[in-house]
Amino acid sequence: MPEIIRQFKTFSARRINQCRQTANVAVWQRNYYExxxxxxxxxxxxxxxxxxxxxxxxxxxxxxxxxx
Structure with missing residues (x-):
């Protein structure tokens, strides 16, 4: 499960930054809570x-x- 969450956060952060035309800006807070x-x-x-x-x-x- 942690790998799935990591991949989701990585992919979505890249896409969000692409849409915002920003580079490597943090989108997610660290960790997550199940x-x-x-x-x-x-x-x-x-x-x-x-x-x-x-x-x-x-x-x-x-x-x-x-x-x-």
């Missing part, structure tokens, strides 16, 4: 996290544009 979704409640929490996540990016310490 989680088994066991029920509807867990699924709804994850959906909410995904929905809210872009809002929190401005405060994320991994955000390269953030001045700490």
């Amino acid at each position: 989680h088994i979704i066991r029920n509807d409640e867990a699924l709804n929490r994850i959906r909410q996290y995904i929905s809210d996540n872009p809002i929190r990016w401005e405060l994320d310490r991994e955000n390269p544009t953030l001045d700490l």
Whole structure:
């Protein structure tokens, strides 16, 4: 599984940078988190996290544009 994720991230980052006309700009945060979704409640929490996540990016310490 890690190899599949690595390949996906590599390919998609290259394509995104190609579309943006940027070279070797980071697209993905390091690592990833696997989680088994066991029920509807867990699924709804994850959906909410995904929905809210872009809002929190401005405060994320991994955000390269953030001045700490």
